[in-house]
Amino acid sequence: MRTNVDVDYLFRLMAQEKKRQLNTLELIPSENFVSDNVLKALGSILTNKYSEGYPGKRYYGGNQWIDKIEIKVQKLALEVFGLEENQWGVNVQPYSGTPANYEVYFALLRPGEKLMGMSLTAGGHLSHGHKVTYSGRTYQAVAYGVDRNGWLDYEEIEKLALEYRPKLIVAGASAYSRKIEFDKFRAIADKVGAYLMVDMAHIAGLVAAKLHSSPFEWADVVTTTTHKTLRGPRGAMIFARKDKNVKFYGQEMSLFEAVNKAVFPGMQGGPHNHQIMAIGVALAEALSPRFADYARQIVINAQVMAEEFLRRGYKVVSGGTDNHLLLVDLTPRFGPGWGGAVEKLLELSGITVNKNVVPYEQASPFWPSGIRLGTPAVTTRGMKEEEMVKIVELIDRVVRAIKPDWVKGRKSNKELVDEIVAKVVETKITDKILIEVERLTSNYPLFGW
16 A cells, blocks of 8 residues: 555654754754653644633534643642742743744734834844745734844844834844843833733743743743743743733633633634643753753853854854844854855755844845854754864864855855755765764764663
């Protein structure tokens, strides 16, 4: 039967992806490796159950055990972040981070009202009001950025807020390496009567480990994914205040009630129960002392990596990092637009990063000038400071294989990038680095704590 042929083919593809993960250095800051128990939960029989609604209020029968699981996961989420149940509620049903953000906008804003978030080129996220997204097309989006040194300029953010008077201000980023001062965002929001939403997707694990200031003292709503520094499955959570109200389509209710209505039935159907179970497993793991040690090492590793790049003459945006990621601006070395070529060459060398725009980017967003790197995944493998220095050395060898005169003054495009990549591959440097990467990763096997 053809069915078996197709299934076998799909499993062979998955085996190749597993091999890639085992034998490469994963440096994308939004990626991580989950524990065996998280994988078991994701692959469990819970995927078979439909459970539209919330515990005790389902539209399907047979949910007595699903209810208990979801309630337990909610309690674990509040415990991980030290929250009181009478002040905060948490919705653990969002499918992912962007839907979670949009569900908050649906709860707190009406179409056409003003939303203020960090611009994509400054380090923000698409879902924070970028013009090509639902958030940018549905609401009047105002973007704030960073100064020429790559740091948030709170005085400038306040000026923008006073000028445009948004109803909702979003604090949070996807490519910002410094600590965010949530108290300053709260003061700005209060001056213009705005709600404050914090998207802590990237730093949730660091907040849980008390390595980054908590947003909960200052925010009205907090969203997060669960698969980055929190080291859980791909999913999301929304925390919202119970002691502050909003008018949701004419009806007065708490922020938490409005968020629940926005998630279901507003923007989602039945929750993914296997995913919620896996989030609960990750949250339980985050309560262990081992997780705090792990999170601490993430930051140390990122800082060592940033220092090593600086020592080798690279431009690191903001001059370093306080968290799990760093952004390297390649413009001084090659001119604008060559992050994509470096990303490709590193992938051929067994090192996975992502090309990324840098502040005040002049190149096309499809051909940006930087690379974004993070340490959650390599830290999960058990790597420490010595390995971070080695990894930067490997990256540097690949980057140096690109001769500046090949690219200086030329505008990057697919054909030219392919040409540059081919020239570097001819030198065999990618083959040499790949051997070294595989030797390094073999010393730090994956899966299992």
